Amino acid sequence: MKRYFVYYSVVFLLMTSFIVPHSLAQQPIPQTEVTIFTPTPEISSLGRISELRTKRKELEEKLVRLTDLTSFSKEHAEIVADFTSIEERLKFMQETDTYGFGHVIELRGKIWLTGEKLKRFNDGISARFEEIKSIQKSWQNEEKIWIDIEKVPVDESETETNRKFLEESKLLLSSALQAIKNNLPAVVKFQSDASDLLNRSQNLLIELDTLFKKVRGEMFRKNAPVMFSGHYVKEFDMALFTSVIDHFFNIDLFDSQFFAVYGWLPVLQVILVFVLVFLIRKKRETTRHQEFWELLTLRPWSSSIFIAMVSFVPIFSSLPSSWRLLFWILASITTIRIMTVHLSEHWQKRLVILILTPFIISLVLRVIELPAPLFRLYIVAVALIGFPLSFRLASSIKHAEEPKFIYIRLLHLGGIILLLVFLAQVIGFSVLANHLFDSTVKSVFLFLFGYMLVQFAKRGIVLFFTIPYLHTIAAVEHHKEIISQRVVFILRIIVVTIVCVVFVNIWGFYDSPLQAWHSISALGISIGQQKVTLGLVFFASFILLATFYTSHATQSILADEVFPRKQIEPGLGVSINRLVHYSLIIIGFFWFISILGFNLQNVAIIGGALGIGIGFGLQNIVSNFVSGLVLLIERPVKVGDVVVVNETWGEILKLGLRSTVIATFDRSEIIIPNSDLITNQVVNWTRLNRSARLKIPVGVAYGSDVSKVMSILLDIARQHGLTLPEPVPKVHFLGFGDSSLNFELWLWLSDLSNRIPVRTEILTEIDARFEQEGIVIPFPQRDIHIKSVPEKQKSPTDKTDGLDKMIDVENKELN
Known part of the structure; x- marks a missing residue:
């Protein structure tokens, strides 16, 4: 009661506050002096x-x-x-x-x-x-x-x-x-x-x-004395060796400035390494015979360090010399150990070791700032040894059972580069020689690093699909092979792009990989006021590819997950999937155009002009395209239907936007334009369901017991296992033929595909039962009339001997 009282009180106050001011406003205001009150x-x-x-x-x-x-x-x-x-x-x-x-x-x-x-x-x-x-x-x-x-x-x-x-x-x-x-x-x-x-x-x-x-x-100017000359020999004095010792003891390996900024990242990398080693060793016994675990289980420490380094590389924008030395040394050692497991041939393992070992040594010498005369001597020694080894290794590959021509060519190229390094260093082009040596070795290591990254990615994807939860998802379980291939394809594109950008940076064309990417991606052509750059094309193509993959993934999820739960028939599911596919492709195409910078309004104008040209020049294609849309939306026929087109029986395999593929019962395929299915008569035996009526004509001799014949036919139809009980089988007496009494047996089947086998079995049983009951199945009778021709009416040109005959043959067949 108190609550209602409060409600009524509030309503009353609101009404009075609304009515009283209005009533006062209607009254005349007295002309008296008004005092304005101002709050103090x-x-x-x-x-x-x-x-x-x-x-x-x-x-x-x-x-x-x-x-x-x-x-x-x-x-x-x-x-x-x-x-x-x-x-x-x-x-x-x-x-x-x-x-x-x-x-x-x-x-x-x-x-x-x-x-x-x-x-x-x-x-x-x-x-x-x-x-x-x-x-x-x-x-x-x-x-x-x-x-x-x-x-x-x-x-x-x-x-x-x-x-x-x-x-x-x-x-x-x-x-x-x-x-x-x-x-x-x-x-x-x-x-x-x-x-x-x-x-x-x-x-x-x-x-x-x-x-x-x-x-x-x-780089292309002589900047050092010729080796083995007097001027070069004079550089080897006590001051040279004293500087070596001083540089060695003055190396700043810790680099407190870098550690103060990025100190937490190396700590995370170390933690990640130990966690990965623990997991790999824990899984070693249960996954010993699985191929994708081979690299991990045989080299757990190297694999873990490799994964930890790759995981954090994008975060390190720049590395000081000491940390860069540590990175390259660890990367080289882990690559050598992993590659020796992955590579099957002995010469390949030797090649990796021969390439990366002098590279690690050169990094160490650069960090300790080895004086130029000594470093030149080291480069000359490596080039002098590596040049003949490259050609010797190439010749040993030629004598192998399966020569690898690409490896042979690369070894020849490497030998030639080492020879150029040797000659350039000897004649005084020290900067050029050092750059060729470093860039070549780093490029080889870069390709090996990218190759190993792809291999680990493949194994990581395979490992990902071993998660038990994913086995419960039908779309993932049925298409995991395709998903793996497409993910690996995308990863390869990314890795190849990164390798190419870093490659041009290694050879000195750009100062950094980021600058290389910006410069390369900015290349393009101008179309009117719009510049189409390589970066835009790459990104737009990636979006278009992602649209295709998204379309296929969506169709797989609908077909494997949604349609079975909603009990949608297969033909309708295929039509929905096709519409989804075309819709996503159209969206992706317009997205592709907009990323490239073209105005969609201009595209619409161009599309309208092309539409007029297409309407006059490609009428049939446009007609088939529109008919395909009608077939997908209206669905008079669908995938899996048994149809008769131009007296040809077949089952629809595929409904496209331009044509429809029909598989005949002779195992041939007929490609029919969609406009024919719209404009011409098509018999669809399975539009509503796959049940069908089977009609079997039967003829018996005159004098047979009609009731007995009908009873036998009904009994045979009812006893067959594939005959539907409803509608019930029927026998019709059609009439009197030329040589037989004509009957027709009607029975219903649950699946149209059983018509031929059931027809064969029914006819075989009818033949056996009629023979058992003594009912005769007549055959066509022919009457031959021979008429004699008088001698005087015989034509003089007739060359036949004896009595000429005129034969009148009348074929009488039982229907």
Whole structure:
């Protein structure tokens, strides 16, 4: 009751609040003086002054927090020290001419790492600056509010109180704004320092770009003395060996700057390695005879390190020399160990070892900064040994049972490159020789690395499909082979793209793989105002391929998962799948066009013009296409139907947009244009269901017992196992033939495909029963009439001897 009382009270108050003002509005307003009531500032500003006091106290705490720049000072000092170190290193390289591709790339990596630290520093300072400016703006708005309050007229009795409030607010506001103003310059100074450091970083990159271009230019110029000359021999003095020792003990293997930024990634890689080794060893006994586990179980540590390295490679944008050395050494060792298991022939294993071993040694020598004379001597020794070994190994492959021509050609190419390295190093083209050697070995390793990546991906996909849950999904279980092939195909495209981009970077065409990708993907042609680049074509083609794969996956899921649960008949399911396929392909095509940058409105105009041309020139194709759509939507026939077209029996195998494929009972296939199925008469025996009536004509001799014949025929039809009980079999007495009494046996079958076998079995049984009951099946009778011709009527041209005869033969067949 209380609840209803409250409801009625609320409704009553609302009604009175609505009616009373309207009733008052209808009454005339008396012409009397109206006094405007203004709330006193004491009422409105008392709470506001309290808020202002609290806000002022909070401001002090915020300013203490925001102006504590101790961490920024330390970080700023570290960034300045890093840039100073890079500048000194660059200056030393320029003064001593001891630089190459590796040195420039290493400095680029250090600048990038310092730039990442500078970016975090700048973001932090900018965030504090914006917060202080926001606080300053808030206090300025508060000051405007109090100025408006001061302008409001008040009663004289309350003037003193309001004046005190206003004076206090002015003091609070001025002190707050002054505090903000005093603390802001320190943050602004750090922001200015960050901007200067950014300019410093850009200048360093410009200098490195200039130096990199200089390295490329000096590649084809003589930049070292001829080996085994007097000038070259003089370089081997005590200072040379002293520098070797100094460089060896001054190697910065830890690189604290890199570890401070990316220290968590190596830790995760180590954890991942131990986890993978544990899982592989745990699975070793249960998967010993499975092929896809072979690489993992025989080389668990190498496989785990390989997977951990590949998993985190995209995160490392640039590596310092020590970490890059560790990466290449681990990658080379793991590749050698894994490849020796995967490769079946002994010469292939030797080839991998011969290629990667000198590469690892050269990396170590570069990290310890081996002086140029000694490093040149090492390169000459490797080239001098590798040149004959390459051709010897190629000749040994030629004598094998199955020569690998591609390996032979690659070995010949490698031998020629080593010969060029040897000659270039001897005559003084040191930069060119070093670049050829490094680029060749790194390229071979890159291809091996990509090959191993694809192999691991294949085994990973096979391993993925062993998950028990996936076996419960019919679409995945039935099509896992196709899914595996398509995933591997996409992975191969990605790996080949990455290998190609890194390959052009290795040979010095671009400074980094990212720059190589941007430059290559920007290549293209201009069509009108639109430029179609290689990157757009690659991405659009990938989208189109993904659309095809999505279409096939959707059809498989519908056919294997959805249609069986919804009890959709196969023919309808095929029609739905075809419509889904064409819809997705059309969407993918328009997506492909839009990615390339073409306006869909222009495409529609071009399509309209083509449509007019197609309408006149390709009428039959358009007619068949439209008829195909009608067949898919209207479904007068469907896949699996037994039809009769032009007196030809067959079963529909495929309904396409242009034609329909019909498989005849003679195991031949007929391709019929869709327009013929729409415009011509087609007999569909299985449109509603697959049951069919079988009619068997039977003839017996005159004088046979008609009732007995009908009874035998009905008995034979009922006893056959494939005859439907409903509708019941029937026998009809058709009439009197020329030589027989004609009957027709009607019976119904559940499946039209059994018509021929059942007809054969029924006729065989009828023949046996009639013979057993003494009922005769007549055969056609022929009467031959011979008429004599008088001698005088005989034609003189008739050359036959004896009596000529005129034969009148009348064939009488029983139907």
